[in-house]
């Protein structure tokens with residue numbers, strides 16, 4: 406079906422931490438399409454329903470129940486998986502939950518990242534590792550320019566600060582332990598993406614899942630923060646960046662790839678929550694939008710955007726679907742789920758559509774990048 410990245414992933418052992426989560430489940434499904442031998446490591450699915458369960462991933466990948474705060478368990482699971490490639494996604498990913506429980510957030514996102522990198526460092530063979538971070542890792546200056554990879558780390562709320570801190574951990578491990586010996590050692594990069602949307606997300610306090618549930622129930626969409634702008638993108642967009650980055654890291658030990666990378670959407674997809682809600686209602690076919698009179702009590706960043714020039718110039722990576730295409734795919738997926746359909750076919754079809762559309766606009770990762778990387 407031409408799922409691309411050359412056939413770099415065919416037969417490779419790939420470990421996904423956070424495979425029971427939203428992004429991790431999409432990534433595992435794409436890796437299965439690519440012919441990888443997929444291993445997962447995470448706590449049980451954080452939501453019910455969950456995409457991991459809906460796709461029956463536990464039957465099709467080798468999942469291990471592991472708390473990444475437990476270094477012994479992480480070491481054992483990573484050693485057993487013997488991965489060629491690691492995508493580290495496991496995290497406490499919610500800003501509001503981070504205010505309620507900052508310690509768990511820091512323990513998981515910072516200490517857990519240390520545990521994963523320690524376990525990866527102990528592996529005998531060469532290994533490529535992409536740590537999934539967030540646009541929120543940057544010190545937010547509340548300005549209109551996009552953040553570049555060279556900008557400083559920071560974070561106001563505990564979630565953002567934990568992602569900034571995890572980035573410092575990654576940078577330290579890279580400087581201290583990642584070697585260029587092709588026979589040994591790890592090659593380490595981090596990837597920063599914005600708010601992702603798509604079918605199969607049931608996390609609390611996430612705007613699109615909340616909106617879908619409200620539309621489903623025939624309620625008005627209630628906006629907490631209508632004027633906040635966010636860089637909306639389909640979950641497959643940053644995943645294509647992670648997959649491409651790992652492939653490039655494997656082919657080239659130089660600092661060209663072992664670094665931080667932004668994988669955000671084009672400017673046209675950076676719209677306000679109010680604009681997004683209006684488009685969702687239009688695509689859904691019915692519904693109304695109201696502003697929640699109880700303004701949020703906690704600080705939430707109001708403006709955030711990534712400058713993705715580096716990914717474009719060095720990886721030839723950019724997004725494929727605009728915000729309306731993203732919304733249509735998302736609604737189609739939830740409609741299928743709520744109609745009681747098996748969602749594996751629609752998930753596979755959407756991955757196929759995404760690849761075909763990326764191919765159509767000529768993105769190089771869609772045709773035999775491996776030959777090019779080695780050529």
Ligand SMILES: NC(=O)c1ccc[n+]([C@@H]2O[C@H](COP(=O)([O-])OP(=O)(O)OC[C@H]3O[C@@H](n4cnc5c(N)ncnc54)[C@H](O)[C@@H]3O)[C@@H](O)[C@H]2O)c1
Pocket residue numbers: 422423424425426427428429446447448449450451471472473474493494495496497498513517537538539540598599600601602608
């Ligand atoms: N969804 C977004 O919009 C978004 C945006 C930027 C960055 N991210 C990052 O992407 C990654 C995945 O996010 P998601 O949206 O899929 O979240 P999710 O909540 O759906 O998944 C989180 C995963 O981490 C696992 N996990 C949590 N605590 C753990 C622990 N102590 N030990 C082991 N596993 C644990 C969960 O079991 C789950 O598999 C996270 O690192 C998140 O910070 C997400």
